[in-house]
Amino acid sequence: MKVCIITLHRVKNYGSVLQAYATQVLFNDAGYETEFIDYYRENDTDTYAENNLGQNIVNRLIDAKVHRRFHSILSNIVKKMLIPSMKINNYIFNSFVSNRLKCTEIKYFSYKELVDAVPIADAFCVGSDQVWNSIYNGGILSTYYLDFVQPEKIKFSFASSIGMDNLFETEQDEVQKKLLTFNFVSVREQSAIKMLKDIGITAKRIIDPTLLLPVNKWELLLxxxxxxxxxxxxxxxxxxxxxxxxxxxxxxxxxxxxxxxxxxxxxxxxxxxxxxxxxxxxxxxxxxxxxxxxxxxxxxxxxxxxxxxxxxxxxxxxxxxxxxxxxxxxxxxxxxxxxxxxxxxxxxxNYKEVNSILDYERMLSRQYIDKVLGKINENE
The missing domain is CATH 3.40.50.2000 (Glycogen Phosphorylase B;)
Known part of the structure; x- marks a missing residue:
């Protein structure tokens, strides 16, 4: 059985790539063949980050009103200073993804490209990480609601995060419509369960995949x-x-x-x-x-x-x-x-108490994975 996963594995962030790695290991151990859909949001590409590097940092450091006249000059100076470090950073994360994660051969840079060439799989998963944070994503991205997946396929989320304390009122109807097409929904935060319940979506809580993987699995990477x-x-x-x-x-x-x-x-x-x-x-x-x-x-x-x-x-x-x-x-x-x-x-x-709580959460995660696995078996 093959599951295609879409997440934020191309973000140059330690947590993002490690949650993807943990998800892969968890699913493989449960009997899935897994493959990450190699999808890039516009701001995930190396070119985008390089082009906007100087400008973003100058904006953070100096009041835009004060330096507007000199913005371009300052941005170019900062960019030249930081580009070498960025290239090293890109190499580090790109190498980890290439060596540790199994991704689709096709790289996708838009929703349309996904619609035109949907990967072959028995089920499709979105998560973990902040895939449903509309501030980070610049709005609701249909890609992360699996809109490109054929109706007969199993769709589920795995510890997906909204990352905010509430859903924008203007987005609630659209989120509800999209999640009603899912067979199973799980989220990372308790607050997200309430948010989704308020719009008629039942969700299970699954803690972040990095917390679900036992220590001995992480020790293999040290x-x-x-x-x-x-x-x-x-x-x-x-x-x-x-x-x-x-x-x-x-x-x-x-x-x-x-x-x-x-x-x-x-x-x-x-x-x-x-x-x-x-x-x-x-x-x-x-x-x-x-x-x-x-x-x-x-x-x-x-x-x-x-x-x-x-x-x-x-x-x-x-x-x-x-x-x-x-x-x-x-x-x-x-x-x-x-x-x-x-x-x-x-x-x-008191890690005896903390580890006991995590063991219970890991058990709930296994139950959720088994439930999804059973549905995929029924669907074959």
Whole structure:
């Protein structure tokens, strides 16, 4: 039985490619033959990212009204500085996808291309990751609602994330219409279950695939640890308040050195050892051997929990819903950084309780996969 999966595997993000890898392993272990539909959103292509690199960073750093006259000049300067790092980053992620994920031979760059050449499979799956986040996607993308799939085929979602605290009212009818064509719907956050229930869609909760894969499967990807001292791993991106204050307080309290994961050369200006553009395997290794983790990333939290690490969470300016949802699930809401009170970093997490919760969630996931598998068997 073959399942084609469509997800965000071409996003240059550690969590995105690792959730895809985990989904592949989970489905293969359940008896599926899997293949990722090699679909690129416009902003997933290397060309798009390169063309917009300088402009995006300048916009984030400087008020557009102040620098409008010099925007083009500044953007080109920044672009030339950062292009080498971007090319390395692209190589790292593209290599992982090529070597670790089984993708369709055809690359798709539009919904029409998919309609004209639908891959052959017994069932089609969308997920995991924020495939239904209409802000990230620039609206509702029919591709991620499997509209291109023939009506007689099985359609299901796997831990798909909406990534927001509510559906836009203007989108509710369209989302409802699209999801009514699914045989099974599962989402990653409890909040998404309520959102979909409000529009008449019944969904199951399945936690992120990276949390469903047992540790011994992740250990197969680890590299040799080249850091010979105890350290706090810092994996922070986007904007979070009090990042440096938090790092200094906790590193001093725990007497640990700082190691950071960075993506741009200027990240080396920050304190501690900075690993720029580590490979996906090196990324996992840094988490595995860390003594403590500071992160504002959902998947940073996921791998901290996978490897039973004590950690502190920094909230970002937006899209914290999935983080808070997961922390509530495993009763770790107290790990969110609360200003100058860093006493939580001295408190060890009760991983006996956390692992028990995750074991139960893994059981629910297996039941869901078995249910879908049974439906595919009936359909043959």
């Amino acid at each position: 590299k040799k640890n080249n850091i010979k001292y105890r350290y706090i791993l810092v994996y922070v991106f986007g904007i979070s308040k009090d990042v440096e204050k938090c790092i200094k307080e906790i590193s001093t309290t725990l007497n640990l050195k700082v190691v950071r994961i960075g993506t741009q050369p200027y990240h080396k200006l920050k304190s501690g050892k900075v690993s720029i553009n580590p490979s996906i395997e090196e990324f996992l290794t840094l988490f595995y051997y860390a003594d403590y983790v500071i992160t504002n990333s959902f998947h940073g939290i996921a791998f901290s929990v996978n490897f039973n690490k004590n950690f502190t969470v920094l909230l970002r300016d937006n899209f914290n819903y999935r983080i808070l949802d997961f922390l509530e699930l495993v009763n770790l809401q107290n790990r969110v950084y609360q200003g100058s009170d860093n006493s939580v970093c001295r408190q060890k997490i």
